[in-house]
Amino acid sequence: MASPSPTAAPSSTLLLLLVSLALAAAQLPLRPPAQGDTTNSSDAAALHAVFKRWGMQEDPAPPAYDPCTKRVWHNSSEMEASIDCSCSDPAPCDCCRITHLKVTGYRNITSMPEELFNLTDLVSLDLSNNNLSGRINPNIANLTKLEIWWMFDNNIDGPVPEFIANFSNLKDLRIYGMKLEGPIPSKFTNLTNLTHLMIGDLGGGGNYSVNFTGVWSNLSVLDLRSNNLSGPIEQVFQSKKNLRYLGFTHSFVHSSSMHRNYIGTSIAASGSNLSEDVSLLNCLDMKECNPRDLNNLVPFAVNCGGKEHTSNRLQTVFHDDSTDLRSAGFHVDTSNKWVVSHVGADPFSNSTGIVNTSKIISGTDMPDLYRTARTSTGALWYYVVGLTSGTYTVQLFFAEIVIESDSGRRLFNIEIQGRRIKTDFNIFEEAGGFNKAINITLNEIVTTPVLKIYLYWSGRGTCCIPYNGTYGPLVSAIRVFPSPVQASPAPTPHTSRRNEKRRGVIAGIAALSIAAALISSSVVYLWWKWVSLVKHPKA
Numbered sequence: 113m114a115s116p117s118p119t120a121a122p123s124s125t126l127l128l129l130l131v132s133l134a135l136a137a138a139q140l141p142l143r144p145p146a147q148g149d150t151t152n153s154s155d156a157a158a159l160h161a162v163f164k165r166w167g168m169q170e171d172p173a174p175p176a177y178d179p180c181t182k183r184v185w186h187n188s189s190e191m192e193a194s195i196d197c198s199c200s201d202p203a204p205c206d207c208c209r210i211t212h213l214k215v216t217g218y219r220n221i222t223s224m225p226e227e228l229f230n231l232t233d234l235v236s237l238d239l240s241n242n243n244l245s246g247r248i249n250p251n252i253a254n255l256t257k258l259e260i261w262w263m264f265d266n267n268i269d270g271p272v273p274e275f276i277a278n279f280s281n282l283k284d285l286r287i288y289g290m291k292l293e294g295p296i297p298s299k300f301t302n303l304t305n306l307t308h309l310m311i312g313d314l315g316g317g318g319n320y321s322v323n324f325t326g327v328w329s330n331l332s333v334l335d336l337r338s339n340n341l342s343g344p345i346e347q348v349f350q351s352k353k354n355l356r357y358l359g360f361t362h363s364f365v366h367s368s369s370m371h372r373n374y375i376g377t378s379i380a381a382s383g384s385n386l387s388e389d390v391s392l393l394n395c396l397d398m399k400e401c402n403p404r405d406l407n408n409l410v411p412f413a414v415n416c417g418g419k420e421h422t423s424n425r426l427q428t429v430f431h432d433d434s435t436d437l438r439s440a441g442f443h444v445d446t447s448n449k450w451v452v453s454h455v456g457a458d459p460f461s462n463s464t465g466i467v468n469t470s471k472i473i474s475g476t477d478m479p480d481l482y483r484t485a486r487t488s489t490g491a492l493w494y495y496v497v498g499l500t501s502g503t504y505t506v507q508l509f510f511a512e513i514v515i516e517s518d519s520g521r522r523l524f525n526i527e528i529q530g531r532r533i534k535t536d537f538n539i540f541e542e543a544g545g546f547n548k549a550i551n552i553t554l555n556e557i558v559t560t561p562v563l564k565i566y567l568y569w570s571g572r573g574t575c576c577i578p579y580n581g582t583y584g585p586l587v588s589a590i591r592v593f594p595s596p597v598q599a600s601p602a603p604t605p606h607t608s609r610r611n612e613k614r615r616g617v618i619a620g621i622a623a624l625s626i627a628a629a630l631i632s633s634s635v636v637y638l639w640w641k642w643v644s645l646v647k648h649p650k651a
């Protein structure tokens with residue numbers, strides 16, 4: 113027989129000590145609901161009132177069930193209504209407080225009822241992918257225990273409220289894809305517990321300062337995609353030792369110490385010295401370009417995300433564009449004089465930049481063209497280089513080949529030469545179905561040697577249907593050729609407008625160089641090739 117272990121029976125003194133320690137603890141440890149527990153009646157009444165206002169028919173009048181026992185009202189890939197509770201007294205008790213509330217994917221939810229702010233023990237509130245509109249109700253400030261607050265993809269407008277800085281426990285704030293206006297209040301730097309901050313698509317004039325000088329030493333994900341931010345990038349890196357994801361698109365961030373321009377990137381770096389990673393940035397000037405031989409018989413075309421494809425009917429060769437650009441990168445086709453660039457790392461998935469399907473594509477006699485596509489969770493740029501001034505017909509080919517249920521919404525914006533041609537473009541809606549072709553054709557007056565096609569995510573739409581990272585622009589093919597008839601002579605460009613275009617082009621190219629810094633030296637090599645293509649076309 114084994115001798116008793118010395119720790120098997122604690123002495124009565126030790127037991128006494130343990131008991132007194134437990135009694136000394138300010139509160140009993142919180143526990144999940146158990147058999148016989150019921151929800152705090154004030155929480156139960158508030159939740160019932162909220163669900164009633166949201167017209168959730170799953171909710172019969174109380175006391176038919178207890179909320180903390182029921183817990184889940186709906187759970188599918190596109191919609192969820194659920195709560196979590198924790199209880200403070202020994203079971204059974206009527207003490208269980210609602211700590212988590214998640215109601216997402218209800219496109220008919222347009223407001224936050226006042227009763228919601230009676231749920232004062234909420235630690236986590238997820239109202240993403242609904243259709244909330246109006247301002248953020250300041251009474252939400254009553255939920256002082258909030259640690260997680262997600263409200264992305266709604267129609268909330270007004271300035272980003274400063275009172276959010278009062279949620280001192282806040283760890284995870286995701287309020288992108290709404291209609292909020294900047295700037296990001298500088299008081300946000302008080303939120304020192306933040307690990308995730310995702311604010312995007314800030315309207316209201318744009319060009320906000322990126323002066324986050326606060327000590328966000330716990331911050332691991334800083335996602336500022338789709339904002340017009342400007343300022344010195346060094347400040348972004350300051351005191352953010354745990355930063356592993358930094359996302360920018362649309363921004364004009366510069367480095368005062370390095371005298372270089374930075375723009376629109378996503379950095380997915382695990383390393384320590386982020387400023388090293390972004391040091392290889394430059395600004396390109398695109399004055400000299402060798403004109404391409406482009407006429408009505410030989411249009412320029414690219415099969416986005418796919419192999420070379422010849423269309424006899426269109427008498428067009430769609431060039432190969434099957435290079436994997438990973439989370440950020442670019443590809444230069446020197447012989448056909450075009451460039452594709454993308455920045456778009458998603459913080460929570462390894463999304464693929466190239467997608468394909470073997471399904472039947474309807475509405476076209478060129479289905480193969482649509483079976484592959486390039487996509488990005490940030491932004492895609494296509495540059496056609498060497499154009500002479502004139503009017504061109506630009507055709508963009510689309511088919512939604514990834515999302516196959518109408519609960520998923522892919523929304524993105526399209527700009528050509530810096531001019532917005534589509535806002536919240538939804539391929540599925542425009543085409544009237546999935547795996548269905550839809551084209552955009554327009555005439556563009558080109559006065560620079562470079563035609564820039566820019567497709568980008570503005571923060572809207574679903575993120576994760578059918579899989580994480582399913583959002584952002586998707587394009588199947590592009591075709592450009594001189595417009596057959598010039599109705600009127602090309603107007604002499606207005607000077608300031610031309611400058612605007614130039615800046616846009618330079619901005620996009622700078623994004624290429626930051627991508628180069630992150631991918632590999634072979635991409636850096638391509639970048640130099642690109643420089644020589646533009647600057648020394650005959651070299």
Ligand SMILES: *[C@@H]1O[C@H](CO)[C@@H](O)[C@H](O)[C@H]1NC(C)=O
Pocket residue numbers: 154157158161227230
């Ligand atoms: C919410 O709380 C207020 C007081 O703060 C109270 O008057 C009201 O009845 C509560 N509403 C519900 C539905 O619990």
Ligand SMILES: *[C@@H]1O[C@H](CO)[C@@H](O)[C@H](O)[C@H]1NC(C)=O
Pocket residue numbers: 166167168169170218220221
């Ligand atoms: C909102 O949609 C949900 C799910 O489709 C439905 O159960 C609910 O009744 C709708 N609410 C209103 C107010 O129509």
Ligand SMILES: *[C@@H]1O[C@H](CO)[C@@H](O)[C@H](O)[C@H]1NC(C)=O
Pocket residue numbers: 184187188194
């Ligand atoms: C909803 O369903 C998913 C997958 O079936 C599951 O992982 C998740 O825990 C469920 N959520 C709740 C609140 O039960």
Ligand SMILES: *[C@@H]1O[C@H](CO)[C@@H](O)[C@H](O)[C@H]1NC(C)=O
Pocket residue numbers: 152153154155206207232
């Ligand atoms: C329910 O929570 C409220 C705080 O909102 C508290 O005042 C009340 O005593 C609680 N009721 C029960 C039965 O625990």
Ligand SMILES: *[C@@H]1O[C@H](CO)[C@@H](O)[C@H](O)[C@H]1NC(C)=O
Pocket residue numbers: 226227229230251254
């Ligand atoms: C929120 O708190 C303020 C004061 O702290 C109070 O006047 C207001 O009624 C509260 N709102 C709700 C919905 O409980």
Ligand SMILES: *[C@@H]1O[C@H](CO)[C@@H](O)[C@H](O)[C@H]1NC(C)=O
Pocket residue numbers: 219220222243245267
């Ligand atoms: C969302 O709400 C807006 C009004 O704020 C409305 O125009 C729109 O139709 C709603 N969307 C859906 C999908 O119900």
Ligand SMILES: *[C@@H]1O[C@H](CO)[C@@H](O)[C@H](O)[C@H]1NC(C)=O
Pocket residue numbers: 253274275278
């Ligand atoms: C935030 O907290 C400060 C200090 O506690 C207070 O003065 C201020 O009124 C609060 N702001 C809001 C909007 O609640």
Ligand SMILES: *[C@@H]1O[C@H](CO)[C@@H](O)[C@H](O)[C@H]1NC(C)=O
Pocket residue numbers: 280281302303304305
């Ligand atoms: C951060 O969270 C801890 C609890 O985890 C809390 O004690 C502290 O007050 C919070 N920080 C701030 C700045 O409020």
Ligand SMILES: *[C@@H]1O[C@H](CO)[C@@H](O)[C@H](O)[C@H]1NC(C)=O
Pocket residue numbers: 277278299302
């Ligand atoms: C932010 O923190 C500073 C110093 O810690 C404090 O003086 C200031 O009142 C805080 N601001 C808010 C809005 O809490």
Ligand SMILES: *[C@@H]1O[C@H](CO)[C@@H](O)[C@H](O)[C@H]1NC(C)=O
Pocket residue numbers: 319342364
């Ligand atoms: C944005 O504002 C800064 C000054 O705050 C200015 O230097 C910069 O030129 C502006 N950028 C754009 C694109 O307007």
Ligand SMILES: *[C@@H]1O[C@H](CO)[C@@H](O)[C@H](O)[C@H]1NC(C)=O
Pocket residue numbers: 295298320321323325
């Ligand atoms: C940040 O810039 C804004 C202007 O955009 C200015 O009002 C604010 O004082 C600046 N904050 C810091 C900490 O420099």
Ligand SMILES: *[C@@H]1O[C@H](CO)[C@@H](O)[C@H](O)[C@H]1NC(C)=O
Pocket residue numbers: 459460461462
């Ligand atoms: C992405 O891929 C890398 C390497 O393959 C892996 O370590 C990482 O966990 C993946 N991240 C996600 C969010 O799937």
